[in-house]
Amino acid sequence: MKILKAFLLLVFALLAGFSFWFYREFSGPAKEAQNQRFVISLDTKEEEVIERLYSEGFLKNKTIFNLILDFKGWRGKIEPGAYYLSKAMNAYELAGTLAYGPVQKWVVIPPGKRKEQTALILKKALNWPDDMTINFITVAEEGYLFPDTYLINTDATPEEVFKKLKGNFNEKFSAEIQQGLLLKNIRNDTAIKIASLIERESGGDSDKPIIAGIILNRIKKEMRLEIDATVQYALATENCSLSSKNTESHPLFECDFWPKLPSGLVRKVDSPFNTYRIDALPPAPICSPGLASIKAVAFPAETEAFYYLHSQDRQIHTAETYEEHKENIKEYLD
Secondary structure, eight states: OHHHHHHHHHHHHHHHHHHHHHHHHHSOOSSOOSEEEEEEOTTOOHHHHHHHHHHTTSOSOHHHHHHHHHHHTOTTOOOSEEEEEETTOOHHHHHHHHHHOOSEEEEEEOTTBOHHHHHHHHHHHHTOOHHHHHHHHHHOOTTOSOOEEEEEETTOOHHHHHHHHHHHHHHHSOHHHHHHHHHTTOOHHHHHHHHHHHHHHOSSGGGHHHHHHHHHHHHHTTOOOOOHHHHHHHHHHHHHSTTOSOTTTSOGGGOOSSOOOOTTOTTTOOOTTOTTTOSSOOSSOSSBOOHHHHHHHHSOOOOOOOEEEEOTTOOEEEESSHHHHHHHHHHHTO
């Protein structure tokens, strides 16, 4: 009888201990219940996230947390982005909140994209339906969707996202840049047009000031710019934009926005953007340029060149005369 009593007491003690442990692990503390913003950077591994949750006091037992992820099928479901977590959450609530998805997602906007391309990036990242994607294209201003890495609310409207991207442009378009443009008598809107051409034409940041200097030289001499990227823009606008009449054969969501140009076509495309046919800059930017391209317009390289090309290795080769340019074509492109 004594042995049975002792055994029952032991079982009771073990059950009580397990109950206390279970409550402690699956119920967060009553204090510190306020939500805190928890940001997971891009390319962060899941084990790094778990370690950080533990070190910052959101998680008390990594083993239990990992068991929950495996049991619920949430392993690998924790995405980069911003979450609101509370230290009052138990392990199950914490895992569920993270597996459900962030309230803000990372969106990377590369430089040199048309607004339609930016809209498609946002569509994919934020799971926008077609009508929201088209709405963004309608409200967005070409050239002012500043290329950067953003945290964007998953429920953000197209208007809110455009405001965020344009606001970032306004911040980056510094007084230093504006002063540089003022000294060269270049209007701000003109600078963005030129910067958009540089963005599409350059082989890298190092040659952007050189291209800026050459474009400005040609403008001063009233020469046609003859930039291939403007022809690409014109063709894609004709075939792929919302105003295009060819959307059945070139659907917006599957379009090549920078098509290869067949030989001899550049001078045939009838468009106000085609700088082989117009004696001026395009009427608007052809893409959203990055900061290096904008700075290149404000602080161009001093050069006597009027021509340039890129060899197969993307190295720039300049020329002061058309004869020299033809020699460069023969040497580097033929």
